[in-house]
Amino acid sequence: MPPQTEHRTVEILDGVRQAFAEKGFDGASMQDLARACGMSVGNFYRYFPSKAAIVAALVTRDLTEVEQEFSQIIESPDPMITLRRALQHRIEGECCATEGRIWAEMMAASLRKPEVAEITLQMETEITRYLTIVFARVRGISAEEARLRYGPHASLLVMMIKASSIHRAQAHHTGPDLVALISRTLNHVLDEIEVDGPKGQ
Amino acid sequence: MPPQTEHRTVEILDGVRQAFAEKGFDGASMQDLARACGMSVGNFYRYFPSKAAIVAALVTRDLTEVEQEFSQIIESPDPMITLRRALQHRIEGECCATEGRIWAEMMAASLRKPEVAEITLQMETEITRYLTIVFARVRGISAEEARLRYGPHASLLVMMIKASSIHRAQAHHTGPDLVALISRTLNHVLDEIEVDGPKGQ
Structure with missing residues (x-):
């Protein structure tokens, strides 16, 4: 895509994202x-x-960003520490003010529109897949084995990040004690992977 | 309310709940x-x-049910164990098939309708208040102190129960490994309260 067209596409997608966040998917x-x-x-x-x-x-577009972020995590000297920092950054919510709204809208819409459900499922499947690739790298196992063993951990992390971004959008603010507790809880889920025995028990 | 009128009201509320779950709040x-x-x-x-x-x-109506459930928890011989069991029951999703859909709908609607936001906020505030009353009972401290110390724990439990019921509604199924991981994670959040030092360090 020529740079000018790409710039216009970015503008358009930012515009529709804002409109969805304000008026809702149906609205x-x-x-x-x-x-x-x-x-x-x-x-x-x-x-x-x-x-x-x-x-x-x-x-x-979001998946392209996610892919870039995970490439950086996987190629970093300590992928687990880099992942913990990236999750921390997300729950602190410095990025992406409309993200919680968009996620709430998409969740609601996907419950009754199969075509939206398919797209959001694809998004979540990709994110959990990237997470299990990080876990494979950390544990020195194959991606397939990591998926079998730590797929639930990846799903729970996605659920919690999503829930906390929606909470922030609803409450307009998440108190520092709650951010710290969410952070401890996410890190505890990741600890299970790091201290896991060789057979994944 | 005379029993017949009450019965009719239950029927009506079940009807509208079903219609909201199927067509959405706006739909x-x-x-x-x-x-x-x-x-x-x-x-x-x-x-x-x-x-x-x-x-x-x-x-x-939901709050009346919540109030009854929490009364049973608070009056039980070991409120923490009873609470853990009640949460387990919820994440296993045996109850309430439409709950996740309704929650997703209300979350999305409350992002753009202040009157819905006020009602859902009231619901969540009441549930977190009941949770902190259980924590006060368990720790032998005042409800106010429990709210200050463990309010974030109550908020996180509500976020996670909500997220897992929405996940179940979206995925039509939550695998047993994920249910077990959510359960361990919720119990870990409650462990923080049980092992907390006298000053809530």
Whole structure:
């Protein structure tokens, strides 16, 4: 993609993300979404024929970011410490103010729209897959073995990060004691992997 | 309330809960909701003038159930063990098939409807308050001190129970390994309270 088109796509996706966060997945009309991007409705439809297509584009972009973040974690000298820091950064919520809203919207929409459910499932499957690759690296086992042994740990981490970002969006603030407790709890889940016996008991 | 009226109210609330779970908070029209209860729209409006009024009625009923469950926990010989069992029961998801859907819907709706946000906040505040009363009983401290010291633990338990019921609704199934890991993690959060020093260090 030429840089200019890519820049325009980033702008458009930021616009629709904001509109979804404000009006909700059902509440935001194609008109609202087009307006949020400074486009005519006709032109907007040429980019995205449906809401599901927009969600797919948002998720594709998010997955690219996730992939880059995990590459850095996996290639770092101590992947477990780098992962712990990345999770800490997320629960402190410095990044991504609208993330909790978007996640709540997508969760609600995926309960009744199979096409959205498929996209969010793909997102979560990819994130848990990257997490198990980190665990494989840390434990010196194959990715497949890590998935079998630590798949639940990866799922729980995703659930907790999602829940804490939604909590922050709802409460507008998560107190420092709660952030510290979530952090201890996430680290405890990761400790299980580090101190696990050779047979994964 | 006379028993017959009460029975009818239970029927109506079950009907609207089902309609919300199927069509979503925005997706279910007052017509859909009335139909789900076998009522005319005019008659339905006499019971509930708005969707927010319905959510308030659902939450009021749920809170009555929550209150009864916590009374049993607090009056039991070992409240901490009884609480651990009650949480285990919830994450195993034997109860309440539509709970995850309803929670996802309410979370999403409360992000853009202040009146729904107020009601869900009230629900969560009451549940965390009951939890800290259990913690006060277990530690032999005042409810106020328990709230200050263990309020974050109560909030995290609510977040995790909510997240696991939504996960179950989305995935249609939570594997036994993940249920066991969630259970260990919840119990670890409760362990912090039981082994906490006298000053709550």
